[in-house]
Amino acid sequence: MCIFKDLKMNHQKKRVLVAGTFDLVHAGHIYLINEAAKLGEVFVVVATDKNRELFSGKRPIIPQEQRLEIISNLKHVKDARLGRSDNNTLKTVEEINPDIILLGPDQKYSIEILKKGLAEKGLNHIEIRRLEKYYDKFELHSSSLIKQKIIENSKENNS
């Protein structure tokens, strides 16, 4: 065992991975990233348009490069990159090599399945946490609520 290496490791900041679509950036996204920053340096994976289409059947409103541009410019983001456009999402996790993956309260991944997938890739050392608290300090705390308000306002203006 190398004590000096361990001592050095203790002084290094942890790498925290956060992933999401971030379609219409709102205060809930900011909260997730800022909570991640309390754990270490934040690395964000922004879902590609194609990947979102694969999983949910539709593309986000804002194209991937624009979503990436905003996330990259947030105060507590150390680095942001686009995810992959295939099913091999764990490859990106492997590249970033985080100490912690922080899931948002509304991210549907099962921690158990994710852990199993990571173990198969020899990434057992990655800790998975979920932000339990749903951020509802503000009225429009999700992209869906924002879209809904825009659509309702447009109907009111046309009626």
Added chain:
Amino acid sequence: MCIFKDLKMNHQKKRVLVAGTFDLVHAGHIYLINEAAKLGEVFVVVATDKNRELFSGKRPIIPQEQRLEIISNLKHVKDARLGRSDNNTLKTVEEINPDIILLGPDQKYSIEILKKGLAEKGLNHIEIRRLEKYYDKFELHSSSLIKQKIIENSKENNS
């Protein structure tokens, strides 16, 4: 004349004021703020809901506190605050005391009228610049275009 004071002043970063509604934050907003950061420390004034209603007849989609939350969390923003809810917008300029006011390419204020207003308050030293280049690197480079796409998508889904 105090030479030492002047020397000190030269080493201080300039204070750059940027103002806007920032209703649905997009890459154009990021561009304006990052260009301002090239000139000095960026202080952002986020328009209040009431003020927007006074000027344009309608409130923004995103309430003022949420808009402020996102702008405050952008990398190159030194400080962000809400503007006033009356017509005395120059009072906020006086409080921030910037060296430069940077206008966005689509901000309709006349530089001449703004200069006159500042002069009346004894704020002749503030330089006013306008970002000439309209940011159109990305498809959805304005809040209106984003709203339009959301409304069109919703119509397609309902048809």
